[in-house]
Structure formats: structure tokens, C-alpha cells
Amino acid sequence: MTDTARAAEHAARDSYGRLLAYLAARTRDIGLAEDALSDAFAKALEVWAREGVPNNPDAWLMTVARNRMTDRQRHVARFHTNDEVPDMPLPETVQSLPDERLELLMVCAHPAIARDLHTPLMLQTVLGIDAGQIARLFMVSPAALTKRLGRAKAKVRDAGIPFAIPGPEALPDRAGAILEAIYAAHTLDWVEPTDSGGEEAIYLADLLVRLLPDFPEVMGLAALIGFGHARRDARVVDGVLVPTGAQDVALWDGSLRAYGDRMLARAFAHHAPGRFQLEAAIQQVHMARADTGETDWAALNQLYHALLRVAPSAGALVAQAVVTGRLHGPAAGLEALDALAPQVGADLQPVWAARANFLSQLNDPRAGPAYDQAIARATDVSLVRFLEQQRRRHLDRI
Amino acid sequence: MRYTFLLYTDPADLAHMTEADWAAEKEVYGSYIGALHAAGVFVDTDWLQPVATATTLTLKGGTRQVQDGPFADTKETLGGYFVVDVPDLDAAMTWAEKCPAAKTGKVEIRPTAMGDG
Known part of the structure; x- marks a missing residue:
């Protein structure tokens, strides 16, 4: 890679979000800012190749982008006449711009x-x-x-829609919406662990920790995503899903796990537990198996109880029933699954998967059909393969 | 920026209202308008007679057509509007939330095309 290309790529990676936020905030026009910035990057590739990389690439990009925005706005007849691109002082570096x-x-x-x-x-x-x-x-x-x-x-x-941080009464809700959106980016990664979605979710969560340092739930989410991503290489082996409890701990990423531990400790220091902190704590208990060699199901039971109080969800209810089965045996697990059917419905994929597993442990022939039901409802290929493997083992055994 | 709040209610919800209810309603709107004035954001408001009084007219297609009734027959009907002048959508949403119509129906918030006119 040439110096030019590298400088352009570096500028792109490090500066894109900050430059775009700065340009868009001043016009409320994200599309205009995006077009102008991409023009500026395209021009940089051309001009820097010919004349060399300028001393201050960010200021150069800002100047070109700002001029493009002004040009374009002059060409667009709009109702608003007070929409001139405001003066933007040139930054020394992108870091000196307000973030x-x-x-x-x-x-x-x-x-x-x-x-x-x-x-x-x-x-x-x-x-x-x-x-x-x-x-x-x-x-x-x-x-x-x-x-x-x-x-x-x-x-x-x-x-x-204002580029503004809302007042204290609206801020928790709005921060919550950002957390939900970052969490959604993280869950995408679970579907396809090889995709870069996980990296992006960590980047956004970590960025938000720095931007909103007083919100423990933000640190909780960063911890949760860190723990999840730490297991990315252990989650699917030879195309088959491996449940957390069966994963090879040697494949877990120690530094991401440490990052999760650090974030969660900082979050807990605020003494304001919430959904993401509890979900992260659950993952932390799972990952402690790397040190102790076993899973603390009693601790998980308590954490799921707390999670269900704060943020009840079908997924957490099923997980709680699975923990019950681990603590008190498969018959108790089946009972717990039956008990939650009115709340989550009997046809949920994870309910069938858990039921099949408990029935199989009891050598009950109904496990086979239950696996069929779980497989028919699974949308992820690695999960289908895992369930097929479990079904085969069950049928071989009975 | 100027925003118009379009107030939609289901007439069926208002059918059971007594005279005393209406008097109370009027008072509630009075204090809302007072708050808009006090904040310096009030531009305009009006109430519409029930949808049964509506007449819809069009010249589209070349001929003058008059229809007895509203343009769209919906369960919730447009009952009135407010125009406010506030800095942004967040401020508009805060005022829309305080609008009494939000409790009984729906408030559609639309920026006005004439801007700050």
C-alpha cells in the first residue's frame, strides 16, 4: 500500500465519524455531509497521489467537504432561506474538533x-x-x-431533529435507545460470528462509555459485548454451534474477557444494576469456568431472578428454566418449562430445544420428536447442526 | 422552526362527555394555551366542528367534484390544530406531550414548509 492510500485509509477510519458528526451537526443534513465527505476523500486520493499528503490531512478534508456542502446547497432550491452552511473554523487536527x-x-x-x-x-x-x-x-x-x-x-x-444531548429527564430514555441499537448490532454478530459486526458493536459500546461516562448500563453493555465477543472462536467449531457450557475455554479471548471484567466492575461501583449489567454478570459467571473448571448454577439462578424482575423476556425465562434443570435435575427443568408456557407460548424454538435436552437426559423417547420440532424452528445453520448431533446421540443411546 | 400539531380523536370517545366534562376540557385547553403563550411559542390554534359538517371539494381531473363528508373516512378524525414556533423537534415533542389531545387521542407533529416565514 502506498503512503497516500494508507494516509487516506487512516484518515477514513479514525476521522470519518468525527468529521461527519461535525459537518452534519452544523446543517442537520446528514446526507449532504456524507456526500461532501465522500467527495473529499475521493479528491484526497487523487490530489495527495499527485502532490503528496498535506501536513494536516483532517483540515484538508474539512476544507474540501465544507466547500462541497456550500456548493451543493447553493444548487438546491429549498423553502428555507436561512440554511447557509455556517462558518466552520478549520481544525488543527480532527482531535481538536469538538467530538x-x-x-x-x-x-x-x-x-x-x-x-x-x-x-x-x-x-x-x-x-x-x-x-x-x-x-x-x-x-x-x-x-x-x-x-x-x-x-x-x-x-x-x-x-x-436536533443534534443535541437531551436534558436530564429525557437523557436516560434516549441513552437507552442507543444502547438497544448497539445491542442489536451485537446480536447480529451471533448469527454470523465471522462477520465484522461484533467488532463494530464493541467499538460503539466502548465509544459510548467514553461519551457517557456516568451511565453504568453503558459499561454493562460494553462488558456484555466484550464477553460475547471473547467467545467468538469457541462458539462455532466445524460449522456446529457449541453451547457456552461446552466451549473449549482455551479458545476464549483473555484480553476481551478482562475488558468485560473491568467494565462490569466500574458499572457495579455505581450501585444501580440494570438489564445489561445483569446480562453481563450472567456471562461473567459462565466465563469464570475458565478459572474454576465448573459453572456456578446457583449464582446464575440468582442473576436470572434479578434479570427477570428488571427486564422480563421470553429468552430469559427459558434460560432460567434451563438453570433450574441444571440445579434440580431434568424433571424439575421440564416442570419449569411447562410452567412458563402460558407466558412465552409452547412453540418457541428455545423451549423445544430445552425440552428435547431434558427428555433426552431422562431417556424419554419423546426427546426425538422434540428435537425434530426444535430443528424445524431453528434459523441458524450451526444451531441446526448442533441439534441434529444431539438428536443422533439421543437415538444412538436409547 | 414552526410545527403544526394535528389533533386526532375518535368521536366515539367523546360521545359520553357531559356538559361539565366539556367545561373542564375547555379549561384544560385554556391553561395549555396559556402555557404556550407564556413560553412565547404560540402561533395559532383552532377547533373544528365535528366531521359530519365536512364538505370535500376537488378540481382534480378537470371537473369540480363535491363530496359530502371528509376526504378520508377514518375512525380517528382531525379535530383541531396548534401551530407553535420552537427550536427543534425535541421541543415540539415536549409541547405535543403536554397537549391535552395527546391523552385522549393522537397528536401528529409536522414541521411547516414555510419555515420561520
């Missing part, structure tokens, strides 16, 4: 923007990931996603 990525995140997760667009908007604007790649991650059509993102940005501009 307005939190304001940009607030816009991306604004309640006036459709919830399912929060995560794609964040990935596109803060990280500069292109819409095609995001569409693949979400398994939607790139054309449809591009259109919806365009409409959302037009709404931000025309409806006057």
Missing part, C-alpha cells in the same frame, strides 16, 4: 426515527460502513435499505 458523535448517536436513535433503522443509521454514519454491507448484515435488500436510510436522513433535516 459530536454523541449528538449524532442521539439523532440516529431518536424516537421520531423508526426503531429498526437506529442500528443501520449508526453503522453508516458513525462508522462509515456502506449501506450494501449493512444490508447484508441485516439480510435485507440493499436498494430498499438505502432508500429507507435516505428518507430517514431527509426527515432528520426537514423535521428539525
Whole structure:
């Protein structure tokens, strides 16, 4: 790679989000800022190759992008006449610019923007990931996603969604929406562990820890994503899903696990437990197996109880029933699953998977059909393979 | 920026209201308007007569067509509007939340195209 290309790529990776947030915040026009910034990067490749990399690449990019924004706005006849691109002093470096990525995140997760667009908007604007790649991650059509993102940005501009950090009474809700969107980016990664989605979720969570240092739930989410990502190499082996309790701990990433421990300790120091801190604590207990060689099911039982009080969900209810089965035997586990059927429905995939597992432990022939049901409802290939493997073992045994 | 709040309610929800209820309702709206004035964001408001009084007219297609009734027959109908002048959508949403119509129906918030006119 040439120096030019490297400088451009470096600038792109390090500066994109900050430059875009800065440019967009001053016009409320994300699309305009994106177009101008991508023009500036394209021009940089051309001019820097010819004349060498300037002393201050960020200031150079800002100047070109700002001029492009002014040009374009002159060409677009609009109702607003007071929409001139405001004066923007040139930065010495991008680090000397005010970091307005939190304001940009607030816009991306604004309640006036459709919830399912929060995560794609964040990935596109803060990280500069292109819409095609995001569409693949979400398994939607790139054309449809591009259109919806365009409409959302037009709404931000025309409806006057502010690039601002809301007041103390609205801030917890808005921060919560950002956390949900980052969590959604993280769960995408679970579907396809080889995708870069996990890295992006960690990046966003860690960024948010720095931008909102007084919110323990932010650190809880960073810990949760850190723990999850620490297991990325152990999660699927030879195309078959490996449940956390059966994973080879040697494949876990020690430094990411330590990052999770650190984040969770900082979060707990605030004495304000919440959903993400509890979910992270559950993962922390699972990962302690790397030191102790066993899983502390009693601790998990307590944590799931606490989680269900704060944030009841079908997934947590099923997980709690699985823990019950571990603590008190498969018959107790089946009873717990039956008990939660009215709340989550009997046809949920994880319910069938847990039921099949308990029945198999009891050498009950109904385990086979239960595995069939679980397999029919599984959408992830590695999970299907895991369940097929379990079914085969069960049938071989009885 | 100027925003218009379009207030939608289901007439069926209002059918059971007594005279005393209406008087109370009027008072509630009075204090809301007072708050908008006090904050210096009030631009305009009006109440609409029930949807049964609506007449819809169009010249689209070349001929003048008049229809007895509203343009769209929906369960929730447009009952009134407010126009406010506030800095951004967050401020508009805060005022819309305080609007009495939000409790009984729905408030659609639309930026006005004439901007700060």
C-alpha cells in the first residue's frame, strides 16, 4: 500500500465519524455531509497521489467537504432561506474538533426515527460502513435499505431533529435507545460470528462509555459485548454451534474477557444494576469456568431472578428454566418449562430445544420428536447442526 | 422552526362527555394555551366542528367534484390544530406531550414548509 492510500485509509477510519458528526451537526443534513465527505476523500486520493499528503490531512478534508456542502446547497432550491452552511473554523487536527458523535448517536436513535433503522443509521454514519454491507448484515435488500436510510436522513433535516444531548429527564430514555441499537448490532454478530459486526458493536459500546461516562448500563453493555465477543472462536467449531457450557475455554479471548471484567466492575461501583449489567454478570459467571473448571448454577439462578424482575423476556425465562434443570435435575427443568408456557407460548424454538435436552437426559423417547420440532424452528445453520448431533446421540443411546 | 400539531380523536370517545366534562376540557385547553403563550411559542390554534359538517371539494381531473363528508373516512378524525414556533423537534415533542389531545387521542407533529416565514 502506498503512503497516500494508507494516509487516506487512516484518515477514513479514525476521522470519518468525527468529521461527519461535525459537518452534519452544523446543517442537520446528514446526507449532504456524507456526500461532501465522500467527495473529499475521493479528491484526497487523487490530489495527495499527485502532490503528496498535506501536513494536516483532517483540515484538508474539512476544507474540501465544507466547500462541497456550500456548493451543493447553493444548487438546491429549498423553502428555507436561512440554511447557509455556517462558518466552520478549520481544525488543527480532527482531535481538536469538538467530538459530536454523541449528538449524532442521539439523532440516529431518536424516537421520531423508526426503531429498526437506529442500528443501520449508526453503522453508516458513525462508522462509515456502506449501506450494501449493512444490508447484508441485516439480510435485507440493499436498494430498499438505502432508500429507507435516505428518507430517514431527509426527515432528520426537514423535521428539525436536533443534534443535541437531551436534558436530564429525557437523557436516560434516549441513552437507552442507543444502547438497544448497539445491542442489536451485537446480536447480529451471533448469527454470523465471522462477520465484522461484533467488532463494530464493541467499538460503539466502548465509544459510548467514553461519551457517557456516568451511565453504568453503558459499561454493562460494553462488558456484555466484550464477553460475547471473547467467545467468538469457541462458539462455532466445524460449522456446529457449541453451547457456552461446552466451549473449549482455551479458545476464549483473555484480553476481551478482562475488558468485560473491568467494565462490569466500574458499572457495579455505581450501585444501580440494570438489564445489561445483569446480562453481563450472567456471562461473567459462565466465563469464570475458565478459572474454576465448573459453572456456578446457583449464582446464575440468582442473576436470572434479578434479570427477570428488571427486564422480563421470553429468552430469559427459558434460560432460567434451563438453570433450574441444571440445579434440580431434568424433571424439575421440564416442570419449569411447562410452567412458563402460558407466558412465552409452547412453540418457541428455545423451549423445544430445552425440552428435547431434558427428555433426552431422562431417556424419554419423546426427546426425538422434540428435537425434530426444535430443528424445524431453528434459523441458524450451526444451531441446526448442533441439534441434529444431539438428536443422533439421543437415538444412538436409547 | 414552526410545527403544526394535528389533533386526532375518535368521536366515539367523546360521545359520553357531559356538559361539565366539556367545561373542564375547555379549561384544560385554556391553561395549555396559556402555557404556550407564556413560553412565547404560540402561533395559532383552532377547533373544528365535528366531521359530519365536512364538505370535500376537488378540481382534480378537470371537473369540480363535491363530496359530502371528509376526504378520508377514518375512525380517528382531525379535530383541531396548534401551530407553535420552537427550536427543534425535541421541543415540539415536549409541547405535543403536554397537549391535552395527546391523552385522549393522537397528536401528529409536522414541521411547516414555510419555515420561520
